[in-house]
Amino acid sequence: MLKAYCKEKAALIDQTLAELMPAGAAIAPVVIEAMRYSLFAGGKRLRPVLLMAAADAVGGRGDRYLNVACGIEMIHTYSLIHDDLPAMDNDDYRRGKPTNHKVYGEGLAILAGDALLTAAFEIMLRQENAPPETVIRVVHEIGFAAGPHGMVGGQAIDLASEGKTINIDTIALMHQAKTGALFKAAIRAGAMLANATAGQVAALTKYAEHFGLAFQITDDILDVVGSQDKIGKPVGSDVRNQKATYVSIYSLETARQMAEQAVGQAMEALREFGEEARVLREMVTYLITRDS
């Protein structure tokens, strides 16, 4: 069930992104090409699918909010391009393919990231099917989540922590900002666009927080026990880069227990929801069993 839902929604996102990013007719076609390269590099479209599933969960229709959903995926993609740069994580591969700067050079990779981030806002602000006040509120919140108090701030903590011993509180804050904030904004956006009640938004916010934590812990676990073929990048990179993770600070076993606990709390947050929240339930459960 979950697989079919995700496949269908991801296809919808891919199609909409392709329409929003025309191949030609640009003043600088190579920037569009570099944007497309990373945008269609095999991402799972997790954030837009979560947005759509959240809209579904409150009785709305996720496929009516594709502009905001695509914008969030573009913000996620820009952050990967910039994170991979030599001045940041200096990664050569991402999802089994050479990273953007390896193909287009550093200058264009920086510009492709800048262009994706800017175009994301432009595209989100063309969202229809919701009152303008709601569009402003939602896009504003996404902007806050992606900025210096969210994603960029988290990346800065990551950058400053390289080769240092950092404690679990700093790690938790870093992940919350770097990854969790955008998950939360995506889920809240879906709910708010679909006109959720304040109670529904509050419950889905809790779900999102536990989802983000479970995602991060299982990500750390995968870096230790995963397969390079499935993840698309060398495993064990956290250990080599001396990165503190949930596995390195606790143990593989404790990290697994923590992930299961987070999944349980996410499920608990959905207590008041009926069958409409099925996909959200399956998505967080899937995190524990995922292999990529």
Add this chain to the structure above:
Amino acid sequence: MLKAYCKEKAALIDQTLAELMPAGAAIAPVVIEAMRYSLFAGGKRLRPVLLMAAADAVGGRGDRYLNVACGIEMIHTYSLIHDDLPAMDNDDYRRGKPTNHKVYGEGLAILAGDALLTAAFEIMLRQENAPPETVIRVVHEIGFAAGPHGMVGGQAIDLASEGKTINIDTIALMHQAKTGALFKAAIRAGAMLANATAGQVAALTKYAEHFGLAFQITDDILDVVGSQDKIGKPVGSDVRNQKATYVSIYSLETARQMAEQAVGQAMEALREFGEEARVLREMVTYLITRDS
């Protein structure tokens, strides 16, 4: 008169930017510090002042739209930080001070730019004193102007042109995209926020286009005849970098005539406006006499 107006409005922008960018209480204070470093490096606040002057010109009050005005200045600032990076123009000085990456390192400079761009949208979407539909329309247009079909596209043309002979059409397109688009968006934003008529917006759009051209030509002239003390960076850098400019393609004399013609056309576009457009008239006239 112009000097007093610009000084007063620039002070207002500085003050609002300072309020919007708190010094402490951030999850990654060093990012905020790097943002502030470039944001308060002595910029003339030309774009926000143009926005305010355009609002004044249609009978509105420019100081009611400080969020959008500050957002545009933040977008401009991010573009300077990224343009100066080693992978781009590789500049060590900007406005007489070391560039952002020279002080904070490349990784943080990339992040400070990303943070300024993201926070710009977040701040613009908190604009009050205008209907939500207008805020969406204006911020959307600014996003389009700053993206791959505007500023980022222009920078990509610039990057691709390095060390090559490019023709005047390409140069004009590059400047239009890299600098002109954001000038135009700023001026149109001021007019639209202040509830201008369609005719007023059309006239100010023409003004903006000629303003942008005059700005670029006089910028090229300054690189040849200007003083390093006043511009804040070494003069003659265009010649050294083999950059095609209005001066190198035509001549100093022809470039001056072209600038004067553009100023004349900008003035002509303001024909129907009264005394309220005084500042806009003075601003474009000033371009010809400026020494920095």
